[in-house]
Amino acid sequence: MSKKKLAFALMDPPFENARTTTAMRLLEAAVRKGHDVSVFAYEGSVYLPFARQAQHANSVRGHSVEEENHPLTKDWLAALLAAAEGRGQKLEWANCGLCVDERGAQEAIAGVRRGSPADLVKFAEECDNTLVIATR
């Protein structure tokens, strides 16, 4: 399979909807199959790489923080960025700057940059195909 350039636009915030996990799994599959990926995070999805996400214990199940090992989307993205870098592929993530400002979500993990809708236009122009995974 030839290498493709794929662009994604996401909208959902973390911890709210199965679309987030599905979107991240699609990104993972694209990276694993050797494609370059660009992501424009719009609206609530700018919180996916929020650096201050923190794990917690689960008193209902009697789990410590370590046992619960709660998933954090910032860790998912960090792992994907590392996997792409390790394979010499591009995984670019641009957070919509206005959406970041609205939400106070400025603190993002390394590898995430501030962007604008112009980035999505650029991604669309450069890529072989795009997928919008919008909030419903």
Next chain:
Amino acid sequence: MAKKILQLIDGAYRCTLEEQDDPAIWITNAMKGAGGDFTVVLSGNAVNYGVKAQDASGLAFGAWRQTMPPRIHDDLAKLMEKGVAVHVVEEDVAERGLERGELIAGLKPIARGAVPKLLATHDLVWRW
């Protein structure tokens, strides 16, 4: 005496992989522990929460691995151990092709038409 609260849980699998549980069931467990008096009715797709063969393990992104996947049927069993009655709407179970033997023990089948009577026996009804 605590108010009797009926939890109607209809939506399912909305964020279970990220949260490692269903938030409505999790908070019912937590509130039961805090002294609340609850009954649960699972309807729609949420009846699948009772299937005992569920296995959501294996989620991975790069080097990250999920080590504590959701086990919602176990969370329901824990609720029942605490004395919470958990009903499943039997028509919704049947429509999804589920057999009784595929569900965890202790779930109480309830006909859709009998739910209003159950509502009437509670002080509060919360739909999730």
